[in-house]
Amino acid sequence: MENINSLEDRFHHQIDNEVKIEARDWMPDAYRKTLIRQISQHAHSEIVGMLPEGNWITRAPSLKRKLALLAKVQDEAGHGLYLYSAAETLGIEREEMLNQLHSGKAKYSSIFNYPTLSWADIGAIGWLVDGAAIMNQVPLCRCSYGPYARAMVRVCKEESFHQRQGYEILLTLCKGSIEQKEMAQDALNRWWWPSLMMFGPNDDASPNSAQSMKWKIKRFTNDELRQRFVEMTVPQAAILGITIPDPLLKYNQETGHYDFGPIDWEEFNQVVAGNGPCNKERLEARIKAHDDGAWVREAASAYAEKQKNKKEKSVA
Numbered sequence: 455m456e457n458i459n460s461l462e463d464r465f466h467h468q469i470d471n472e473v474k475i476e477a478r479d480w481m482p483d484a485y486r487k488t489l490i491r492q493i494s495q496h497a498h499s500e501i502v503g504m505l506p507e508g509n510w511i512t513r514a515p516s517l518k519r520k521l522a523l524l525a526k527v528q529d530e531a532g533h534g535l536y537l538y539s540a541a542e543t544l545g546i547e548r549e550e551m552l553n554q555l556h557s558g559k560a561k562y563s564s565i566f567n568y569p570t571l572s573w574a575d576i577g578a579i580g581w582l583v584d585g586a587a588i589m590n591q592v593p594l595c596r597c598s599y600g601p602y603a604r605a606m607v608r609v610c611k612e613e614s615f616h617q618r619q620g621y622e623i624l625l626t627l628c629k630g631s632i633e634q635k636e637m638a639q640d641a642l643n644r645w646w647w648p649s650l651m652m653f654g655p656n657d658d659a660s661p662n663s664a665q666s667m668k669w670k671i672k673r674f675t676n677d678e679l680r681q682r683f684v685e686m687t688v689p690q691a692a693i694l695g696i697t698i699p700d701p702l703l704k705y706n707q708e709t710g711h712y713d714f715g716p717i718d719w720e721e722f723n724q725v726v727a728g729n730g731p732c733n734k735e736r737l738e739a740r741i742k743a744h745d746d747g748a749w750v751r752e753a754a755s756a757y758a759e760k761q762k763n764k765k766e767k768s769v770a
């Protein structure tokens with residue numbers, strides 16, 4: 455008992471003093487569990503997030519646009535890999551996490567259950583979805599768990615390229631023909647509210663936030679980050695010359711912040727429960743990609759085995 459107390463004291467001492475918790479360190483079960491939950495949901499979001507954009511690689515309007523989109527989607531696969539690896543340091547197998555995703559038991563970000571109907575949607579995803587991801591993920595570079603925090607440094611650098619890539623697509627469309635500008639407006643109309651939902655439920659309805667803040671996994675609450683995102687995005691929409699679809703969005707002189715209209719949490723809950731416009735399609739595409747990739751995993755394992763045998767023979 456005394457030993458457990460001292461281990462627990464050391465854990466809290468590390469958290470209080472901003473010393474990263476590493477895989478080898480003792481940690482409370484609930485801390486480990488919450489990290490596995492958050493990191494695996496994050497990893498799932500990255501690899502499911504490849505799908506709405508992947509649809510547009512062959513339809514991107516120029517070679518330059520194709521290359522940039524291809525690179526972005528590849529980055530997202532990489533983010534999934536860093537994140538699954540970070541979660542594995544906590545004692546869960548990648549296969550188990552993927553089984554949870556494919557069986558529909560694990561969550562991934564609600565945002566990826568919406569359709570990409572036009573090229574402007576690829577701009578809106580980069581601008582808004584990656585913009586929201588940066589807002590939420592830069593503080594995760596200071597997360598108390600070392601492997602997650604370190605993975606997030608590179609992820610955030612890449613997200614910032616993604617955000618610029620998306621904004622530049624929209625800037626080009628907004629400087630183009632009337633029809634192109636209308637496409638950009640239509641994309642903003644459809645992606646604005648789902649992007650605000652990405653930050654998760656309001657603080658009073660967020661069961662995990664308080665404990666995760668105490669453990670310094672999260673540094674800001676869902677509402678704080680959502681507000682920051684609104685502050686950052688409103689002037690960017692003004693530069694594009696398109697209108698955020700919220701009649702209640704207004705600068706509040708007294709608080710110095712933007713007030714915005716109510717979020718449709720019923721829609722959010724439906725999407726998270728599996729009833730969004732594309733949940734079924736996304737999961738099917740993900741499972742197919744996994745099944746189609748089985749031969750690659752088998753070949754990689756066979757090669758690794760061969761190399762291992764070779765090495766053992768040369769030592770003997």
Ligand code: FAQ
Pocket residue numbers: 491492495496497499500503504530561562563564565579583584587590591651652653654655659660661662663666672676726
């Ligand atoms: N969608 O108590 P909280 C990206 C769930 S990556 C679905 O507030 P927490 C890159 C939540 O899991 C985007 N479910 O939870 C990219 C919890 O469920 P549980 C993903 C959601 O963990 C860009 C329940 O609601 N980013 O975009 C959502 O403290 C472009 C109660 O919520 C991350 O994962 C949602 N939006 O805070 C890729 C970042 N929100 O498990 C391709 C890391 C909440 O209790 C293209 N994660 N839920 O049953 C986080 O920062 C946190 O996990 C939050 C949620 C903020 C997402």
